[in-house]
Amino acid sequence: MAHLLAKWVYFKWWKWKITGAFPSDIPKYIIIAAPHTSWWDLIMGFTVRAITGIKAGYIGKDSLFKPPFGWFFRWTGGQPVDRSKSNNMVEAMVQLFQSREELIIALAPEGTRKKVSQLRTGFYYIALGANVPLVLVKLDFAHKEVGVSEPFYPTGNKEEDFEHILTFFRGVEGYRRGQGIYF
Numbered sequence: 263m264a265h266l267l268a269k270w271v272y273f274k275w276w277k278w279k280i281t282g283a284f285p286s287d288i289p290k291y292i293i294i295a296a297p298h299t300s301w302w303d304l305i306m307g308f309t310v311r312a313i314t315g316i317k318a319g320y321i322g323k324d325s326l327f328k329p330p331f332g333w334f335f336r337w338t339g340g341q342p343v344d345r346s347k348s349n350n351m352v353e354a355m356v357q358l359f360q361s362r363e364e365l366i367i368a369l370a371p372e373g374t375r376k377k378v379s380q381l382r383t384g385f386y387y388i389a390l391g392a393n394v395p396l397v398l399v400k401l402d403f404a405h406k407e408v409g410v411s412e413p414f415y416p417t418g419n420k421e422e423d424f425e426h427i428l429t430f431f432r433g434v435e436g437y438r439r440g441q442g443i444y445f
Contacts (some may be wrong), residue, residue, distance in 0.1 A: 268312035284316045284397060289364040291413060294385050294427070295399040298370035299436030303401055307368060308338060308392035310399075312406050318366040323377055338358030352387045359392035370397075371427075386423065398427060411440050 272278050280430055285291065295307060311318055319339035326335050327342040335342075343351060359365055371381040389396050395413035402409065415421045 264312050265315070268309050272309050276406065278406040278408065280310065280313070280408050280410065282412070283421055284314055284410055284412050285395075288395060288413055290359055290362065290392070290394045291366055291397050292385055292389050292394060293366065293368040293399055295401055296371050296381075296431050297401065297434060297436035298372050299423060299438040302331050302403075302437045303370070306401055306408065311365050316366060317364075318368045320368040329331055352391065355384075355388045355393035359388070359394055365444045381424070381427070383420075386416055386420065396427070398430045400431055400434045401436060402434045403437045409434075 265376075272280075282294075295303065305333075307320070310316075319341060321341045321343045322335060324342035326332070327340065354369070364369035367384045371385055385396065388394075395415045397413055400407070400409040414426065426435075
């Protein structure tokens with residue numbers, strides 16, 4: 263029932279579209295969704311997840327997981343991250359991927375909803391260390407489109423790989439113009 267409601271809201275009421283598809287034959291990968299400029303990004307992610315049936319979790323700042331709404335973020339597949347400490351999150355995520363048969367995690371490559379000048383790099387090093395692909399997802403509010411890329415395996419050539427990533431996101435406008443990163 264939630265699947266049908268999500269489809270109706272997304273396609274009929276909001277009049278959005280989905281281009282591309284999440285891989286069904288790859289059990290482990292990282293979704294990087296951008297630009298991240300608003301709470302609407304999370305709602306859009308939940309809606310697309312309900313429509314596609316993808317079993318993706320996500321990580322978010324630890325303050326989201328405190329009362330009164332912490333239960334909701336855990337219930338929806340979220341895992342808290344303490345960004346005030348350097349706790350080797352990359353290595354912990356690599357180990358998590360290595361310990362599971364299936365795991366799909368969604369991340370915001372900017373690491374915040376505020377304006378940033380460049381993407382964070384943790385997602386990249388997690389993918390390299392765990393030998394899992396990245397699936398790029400653009401949240402284009404100007405064109406009412408969620409675009410999903412083919413899986414992309416980082417090569418270790420950071421400059422070229424980031425050019426590939428940035429090319430996918432160029433021209434995409436988030437919910438709040440002027441926040442996130444301009445691609």
